[in-house]
Amino acid sequence: MATVLIVGEHDGSKLNPSTARCVTCAAQISGAEVHVALFGADLAAVAPQAAALKGVTKVLSVANPANAHPLAAVLAPQVVALAGPYTHVLGPSTTFGKDLMPRVAALLGVPQVSDAMSVDGPYKFKRPTYAGNAIVTVEAPESRKLVATVRTASFEAAPQGGQAAVEAVAVSVPLPTHTRFVSVSAANSDRPDLQTAAKVVSGGRALGSKENFQLIYSLADRMGAAVGASRAAVDAGYASNELQVGQTGKIIAPELYVAIGISGAIQHLTGIKDARTIVAINKDAEAPIFEIADYGLVGDLFQILPELEKSLA
Amino acid sequence: MRRIMVCVKRVVDYNVRIRVKPDGTGVVLDGVKMSVNPFDEIALEEALRIKERGEADEVVAVSIGPDDAQQQLRTALAMGADRAILVKTTDVVEPLAAAQVFLTLVQKEQPQLVILGKQAIDDDAAQTGQMLAALWDRPQATFASKVELAGAAALVTREVDAGLETIEVDLPAVVTTDLRLNEPRYVKLPDIMKAKKKPLDVVELASTGVSAGETLKSVLVEPPKPRSKGVMVKDVAGLVDALKKKGLL
Numbered sequence: 001m002a003t004v005l006i007v008g009e010h011d012g013s014k015l016n017p018s019t020a021r022c023v024t025c026a027a028q029i030s031g032a033e034v035h036v037a038l039f040g041a042d043l044a045a046v047a048p049q050a051a052a053l054k055g056v057t058k059v060l061s062v063a064n065p066a067n068a069h070p071l072a073a074v075l076a077p078q079v080v081a082l083a084g085p086y087t088h089v090l091g092p093s094t095t096f097g098k099d100l101m102p103r104v105a106a107l108l109g110v111p112q113v114s115d116a117m118s119v120d121g122p123y124k125f126k127r128p129t130y131a132g133n134a135i136v137t138v139e140a141p142e143s144r145k146l147v148a149t150v151r152t153a154s155f156e157a158a159p160q161g162g163q164a165a166v167e168a169v170a171v172s173v174p175l176p177t178h179t180r181f182v183s184v185s186a187a188n189s190d191r192p193d194l195q196t197a198a199k200v201v202s203g204g205r206a207l208g209s210k211e212n213f214q215l216i217y218s219l220a221d222r223m224g225a226a227v228g229a230s231r232a233a234v235d236a237g238y239a240s241n242e243l244q245v246g247q248t249g250k251i252i253a254p255e256l257y258v259a260i261g262i263s264g265a266i267q268h269l270t271g272i273k274d275a276r277t278i279v280a281i282n283k284d285a286e287a288p289i290f291e292i293a294d295y296g297l298v299g300d301l302f303q304i305l306p307e308l309e310k311s312l313a
Numbered sequence: 314m315r316r317i318m319v320c321v322k323r324v325v326d327y328n329v330r331i332r333v334k335p336d337g338t339g340v341v342l343d344g345v346k347m348s349v350n351p352f353d354e355i356a357l358e359e360a361l362r363i364k365e366r367g368e369a370d371e372v373v374a375v376s377i378g379p380d381d382a383q384q385q386l387r388t389a390l391a392m393g394a395d396r397a398i399l400v401k402t403t404d405v406v407e408p409l410a411a412a413q414v415f416l417t418l419v420q421k422e423q424p425q426l427v428i429l430g431k432q433a434i435d436d437d438a439a440q441t442g443q444m445l446a447a448l449w450d451r452p453q454a455t456f457a458s459k460v461e462l463a464g465a466a467a468l469v470t471r472e473v474d475a476g477l478e479t480i481e482v483d484l485p486a487v488v489t490t491d492l493r494l495n496e497p498r499y500v501k502l503p504d505i506m507k508a509k510k511k512p513l514d515v516v517e518l519a520s521t522g523v524s525a526g527e528t529l530k531s532v533l534v535e536p537p538k539p540r541s542k543g544v545m546v547k548d549v550a551g552l553v554d555a556l557k558k559k560g561l562l
């Protein structure tokens with residue numbers, strides 16, 4: 001029988017929604033028993049949130065001051081120490097999981113399946129390669145522990161309704177001191193989170209300046225949407241890096257994605273292929289973004305956006 | 314000698330439109346333009362800048378791949394790497410095996426820093442740097458957008474989902490690059506000529522004692538499901554109407 005350990009992600013007060021999506025992926029491994037491991041300095045707030053996810057039967061809570069910040073070099077040996085009895089160890093394909101899980105896999109001496117997007121069998125997964133232009137079905141050896149990251153945009157969040165036991169676990173392995181947390185500049189915002197929002201409005205190079213990019217914020221606020229950006233817009237300094245959507249930014253699957261002044265390079269499209277409905281606004285009727293848009297509107301964004309906002313008022 | 318090792322992978326150029334073979338065994342590679350993985354160009358650029366600041370003495374570019382990967386190493390030499398090593402194989406080299414091979418090179422070369430791309434744009438695995446750091450039992454600073462050396466440590470700013478995180482790592486360490494770390498320089502013609510004289514060692518994979526090959530068996534390669542063709546709307550009113558009908562506004 002499969003026993004799955006999920007490494008949960010959180011910020012000390014809130015469980016990251018990626019964890020609930022990993023639970024859904026794990027539950028698709030037939031007959032799997034699903035546990036969540038949490039690492040932090042104080043997990044009193046977060047552990048109950050993991051325990052409440054339907055499908056989770058146990059939460060392993062590893063509280064340690066050394067775990068105050070998620071440093072892969074510090075967490076990896078602890079994950080390995082817990083991994084013994086499990087057949088599968090999963091983490092989210094967020095920067096947290098992408099940083100940590102390969103280190104875990106290497107310590108375990110096993111390969112990793114990156115970005116699992118569907119479960120075709122306990123050891124068989126689909127994953128995207130070449131910026132999502134080739135989907136590969138991979139089969140891992142059943143004789144070894146399977147380590148994978150889960151492409152969160154491909155799985156719905158597990159619902160509430162679980163009542164897992166929370167078990168405080170002491171992990172006594174030597175932890176390195178060669179890696180030290182210094183600071184994090186989180187862009188605190190009241191806007192919906194890009195990775196989980198139902199609606200996303202994104203702006204590209206065409207916005208032309210940071211000031212003009214306010215048009216995107218303003219439309220997003222009117223629609224109750226999160227804000228995204230193309231790499232060109234981020235590189236030019238119109239939007240901050242955590243808003244980048246695409247192969248090397250965030251992969252998202254909102255109900256509605258509105259791309260404004262974005263040409264539709266393959267690296268950008270990779271990030272939005274799973275969006276339910278895509279709207280594109282671009283002055284070039286030949287822009288590749290129109291090839292995947294459900295609704296396209298050709299025109300100058302500086303005329304269209306004010307009009308659009310007015311009609312939503 | 315303060316040395317920086319940079320991993321340079323030969324991959325399909327990022328501008329190529331990938332086509333999947335109809336028999337599901339892979340993607341079409343015949344006659345397709347190959348280049349240095351874009352993140353590895355950034356890795357090399359960073360190493361060169363560190364050396365130009367006088368904080369390193371030598372930059373060594375390394376690659377694992379077929380004989381043709383010498384082309385990408387020549388590009389690296391033309392950009393400014395001092396010498397290059399190709400670990401030659403026609404086998405599939407997965408990230409874990411690549412990390413094992415790089416570990417043998419690290420043990421020989423004793424670099425203070427190894428810089429890799431955060432991901433190769435063919436397999437999109439984003440694993441090798443972290444795996445190398447694990448096997449080497451050294452720090453990792455992934456997705457770097459700023460690297461500052463400070464004596465026996467480095468301060469690295471990382472692009473994480475929440476924003477920007479800064480960590481301090483003791484050297485030697487592994488760094489993987491994100492796109493905004495720097496903008497790689499262009500190679501000039503005289504540099505290409507000069508690069509021809511720089512040392513490029515070719516060693517067989519077998520000599521490293523690492524065995525490659527597929528441990529994750531790829532059973533099928535398919536194109537992504539196409540999205541159904543959409544419609545063009547005439548104006549803002551048409552767009553608002555359509556989205557309201559779908560309950561999206």
Ligand SMILES: Cc1cc2nc3c(=O)[nH]c(=O)nc-3n(C[C@H](O)[C@H](O)[C@H](O)COP(=O)(O)OP(=O)(O)OC[C@H]3O[C@@H](n4cnc5c(N)ncnc54)[C@H](O)[C@@H]3O)c2cc1C
Pocket residue numbers: 203204205206229230231232233244245246247248249250260261262263264265266267268271281282283284287299300301302327351352434
């Ligand atoms: C390794 C690698 C990874 C990458 N990863 C990513 C990634 O994760 N995400 C990403 O987005 N990109 C990524 N890129 C970059 C990508 O290739 C494109 O360069 C980028 O997406 C272009 O951004 P853009 O569409 O905003 O700009 P452009 O391609 O310059 O497009 C601007 C568009 O705006 C339109 N326009 C101009 N003026 C107006 C106007 N007044 N009104 C309406 N429309 C107008 C133009 O017709 C054009 O289509 C990556 C590239 C590489 C090499």
Ligand SMILES: Nc1ncnc2c1ncn2[C@@H]1O[C@H](COP(=O)(O)O)[C@@H](O)[C@H]1O
Pocket residue numbers: 320321322323350352353356375376377378406408411428429430431432433434436437438439440441442
């Ligand atoms: N065969 C290889 N040759 C050279 N560098 C490699 C190779 N495989 C991986 N790398 C390095 O590891 C990084 C991440 O690759 P990956 O883990 O495959 O996404 C790349 O950007 C390269 O720097």
